[in-house]
Amino acid sequence: MSALDTVLPMPRLLEIDHVDLAIPAARAWDILRNTDLAHHALLVRALFAIRTLPDRLDGTAKGPVALRISDLTSSISAPGFQVLSEHPGREVVVGAIGKVWHLEIPFVHVGSAEAFTAFATPGFAKVAWALRVVPLGEQECKVEIEVRVDATDEDAWGKFRRYFVLIGPGSRFIRHSLLSGLAREYGTPDAKENERPLPGDELLPDATDQVSLAIDVHAPPSALWPWIVQMGGQRAGFYSIDLLDNENVRSARELHPELAKLKVGDVIPATRSSADGFEVLRIAEERELVLGGLFDPELKTQLRFDAPRPLHFWQITWSFVLEPRGDGTTRLHTRARARYASSGASHAAWIRPVHWLMQSVQLRALAARAEGRLPRDDWRDVTEGAGGALVMAAAFLTPFMRQARRHWGLDEATASRALPGDELSRSPTGTGPTASRSTLRRRKCGRGSRRSARTAAASTATSGSRTWPDARSRTPSACTRSWRWGRTTPSRCTRRCRRSRWCATRPAATSSCTRRPTRPRGASVPASLGWRPAGASTWSRSGRTAAGSSAAFAARPRRTRSPTSSTVRCSWSPSGSPWTAGCCSA
Structure with missing residues (x-):
């Protein structure tokens, strides 16, 4: 439970914005808690200057525009936003009570976070926001801004909703600008992904090209690891663009336990028609998988990774590193490094963007599979369904060809073959x-x-x-x-x-x-059927009547x-x- 949960546990409005920074969590906390946040976004500073312009004109507000957490105070004589709760190094909560839809907001001062939570005077809105730092490793962290709003009665909530229709886009823009300024100044993990060391880099120290990508997966490493170890050309596929890397065969959408065992020295086929591929160089369950290969393009053969390099060669490493996060998510890092002869420069020029595209698709597909949000049907299923509907429509419109459609999906020889049990059915x-x-x-x-x-x-x-x-x-x-x-x-x-x-x-x-x-006995009889009731002296059929005809009755x-x-x-x-x-x- 966060500190904001204790201050405003049941809000009517909740919005969260976040950004990942490539700095330690302790440094990020010091920046948020002690520096001027408006310094990181000049446009935010301008908006605050416009908002405080009336106070500056009448001399109430003095000094430059600044947004420091330590400057937010409230008193009985000057009520406003104040720090309600703080967990040093993790979270600080700021809040205020007032009629925020007025041009000059009439704030109400409260002495503590408990008084803020218990305040229930009708006609007021309670606004609270928190700055939160979540460690994502030794050199990375996540910065969150969470905003919560509640009202003391329905009338006040209706007024705030109408007010927020106008002010809401500006509030979101300020938060987005502030976090973007922090990302530009201190960098994000994605921007610095290519700079951080990963396992497997030492296996190819003289690499001339390197492409690094990463993704946050909302699942533990145990849910992601089985999808990684079963990939391969003649295995479960590469979960990327199947038309390019799997001969248009759809990658697996389910786990195959028989493919879950890998060991150092195994070769994962790169295609469905060749045994050459990626040699397993290092494997640590639920932590890292490092693949590699040494290829001779002239002889079109694969050599052992530690074999001497031929005159013309391609040598690569491909690393998958799983980094667990404290919030139950996993950061999946991938890196491809390559070393090649000078004759392979033209090939590397076009293979680099292609690998970046296919690696991006693979990461998103792995995240969807591990998180359990993979769509049940894809474009192939839709195409097959539409094709089946067209076949059914064609069969309905051509009944004269029924004899030619005695079987579906089989050739004539297979369809005419006798099978056990045929003699039991008519x-x-x-x-x-x-x-x-x-x-x-x-x-x-x-x-x-x-x-x-x-x-x-x-x-x-x-x-x-x-x-x-x-x-x-x-x-x-x-x-x-x-x-x-x-x-x-x-x-x-x-x-x-x-x-x-x-x-x-x-x-x-x-x-x-x-x-x-x-x-039948007791049934009503149409006159046209000519029934003779028992003991009757007349009978009728088709509307005609005859009387006293004993010979007819006897027949x-x-x-x-x-x-x-x-x-x-x-x-x-x-x-x-x-x-x-x-x-x-x-």
């Missing part, structure tokens, strides 16, 4: 020896056949009659299709099929007579109740009438 087209009767029926009668096949399989065929479950358990979705009147040949049913609410399906073996549905199928089942049986008429009946199962 033919995909329904024409093989294992094709079922319902499949053949679907191919024969077309529309509505899937439902018909399910119903036919569930029905029970008997000699002279078929069983139909009671109407109370019957639903319209269980119906099948029937053949129209006047068609007695099953082969003609393709042209005469139709759908109806209740219908009869053709049994596996039956006479070649037309059929019509029988009425009709009769409904009988099974003594052992709650189902209705449909019996065939013995009179040979074409009015035969078939029954559907539920």
Whole structure:
């Protein structure tokens, strides 16, 4: 917990700016605490002069414009910003209470940090900011400026928000200018990265070229190290521009434990098609990995790194150094050094910017992988998805080419090869020896056949009659299709099929007579079907009525109740009438 957390723990506004400096933390603290901060940014000095112009005109403010922490004091007679808390060498907190949206700010004096935190008089804003120094090693540190604002009531917060819309950009500009001035005067680690010594420099003391880059990774060394040791041309890739250094094969996006073991003398392939590459010269787990190589460009061969140099040669070292930080982050340093014959100067002229570009991409990719923020999909996945959508659209628009697309992603020989288990499944087209009767029926009668096949399989065929479950358990979705009147040949049913609410399906073996549905018990009967209620003296079909025709009634199928089942049986008429009946199962 920082000192600012105890002074203003629940702010409504919080902003942090920081810069890394290539100086020790103790020196940075002395600069921030005891020197004029406006000296490092002339524009900040000018802005403070404009802000204090009214006080200078009436004689209240005297002396040159300065911004020293030690000059910030508050009293009952002259309230204002004051030092509320300080941890020497690490952090100092400055704060004030007032109506900051006024041109002449009415400040309120408080005697301590506890009084500042407990102040709750309505209509005021509480502003606090801190200067903080975080060590990043023996010769580096981070300087932070954190600003927090809170209000004692909603009305005061609304006034401050409207005020900060105008003053906020100026506040951010002042902080940015101050930190940029410190960076220009004392340097940043990135600017001086090429000057600091790194492990592996002594292996090539006479290097003529050197490129150094670094990045801060928000992860411990243990999370970053496995990604580094598995890189390589025939391994996980180099996490850079794969088109240039990995033959357009995407670098690994996951860890491979089998690639995590390296030892001195191993060679990491530089490409996917060659065994030559980078020799492991030094390795210390989670701390450093130094690679190198000695190459003869005339013979196009790689020699041992400690072998005598030929007349024309390229000798390089490539170092990866992990520097843990106190805040749980890791500073990853990389450095490539090269020594080459005079004939290789033209090659080095263009390889230097290319290496800088690819090394920058690699560092960002390593940080993303170690921090767990690598995107799930990249441009390759988007391209493959778009290509698949185009293929599907083309297949939809060309149904006449369906036979030519019997397989996807395989050649014809592989697709036609017999595999274990083929004999256990039916033919995909329904024409093989294992094709079922319902499949053949679907191919024969077309529309509505899937439902018909399910119903036919569930029905029970008997000699002279078929069983139909009671109407109370019957639903319209269980119906099948029937053949129209006047068609007695099953082969003609393709042209005469139709759908109806209740219908009869053709049994596996039956006479070649037309059929019509029988009425389930309790079901409503359309007048067009011509049902005869039990005991009635009239019957109707297609709107026509006949009375007293006992011969016609005798030719009709009769409904009988099974003594052992709650189902209705449909019996065939013995009179040979074409009015035969078939029954559907539920």
